[in-house]
Amino acid sequence: MPFSDAVFIVPIQIGMLAGISATFGLSIDQSFLSTVVGSIVVAVGGTFTGRTIVSGLLKFVPGIGSIAGGAIAATTAASITTACGGAYIAALEILFIQNNGEPPISQDVEEAFKQKYA
Template sequence: MTPKDKAKSIIHSASAAAGSVALSPIPFTDAALLVPIQVGMITSLFKAYDQKMMQGAIRGAVWAVAATSFGRGVVGNAFKFVPGLGTVAGATISATTAVGLTEVIGWAIVNELETGNKVQPGDIFGIIMNAVKKR
């Protein structure tokens, strides 16, 4: 199995997990669980491409993922405060956002790893933020 095949499986598995977590009807409970899923995905992608993640890169990934997850999840979580239909709409928006964001982050990392260059610790934050801005 090629690194890109492994990456595809890693990204889709993480996206499915992120979507499942975001379906929670309780406002803002998903953010604390999305960050470890997405950081775990990034770490697994590095392993698939035989690259090591340094401590600084992990910190950069955590900050970038936390910032983007919180910012993108505010709208869906706000809906969850409205009982009934608002809860369903909020969960749907949050899940869709979590899946899309996880896919974007994963493929942005893969595109960088595919170049064959070593990804430096400070690069992760920029890679994630640039990918999110483009979407």
């Protein structure tokens, strides 16, 4: 089904970020995750949207279009998820060092994540 895969990746990425946050000992509340997810949407929005549109449109072509569209979508989803996780971990490591081991506030995490992902 064209464009359906974009809907399923977001909950997986939120779960990944929640797991990373828990590993770092951060409180996982609604506002914290909303801030982090919002920063991800801003950071990767253009790239993800462009490739999602291309892969979704290719899926309208019977046969080879579905295969090519699926391959593009899977590669894009894996790349973005891996990059987000790596940038989030790197941002948290830097913030914990700067704060002498104290947990950072969500605005600092958002800013550091945007810088690392860029």
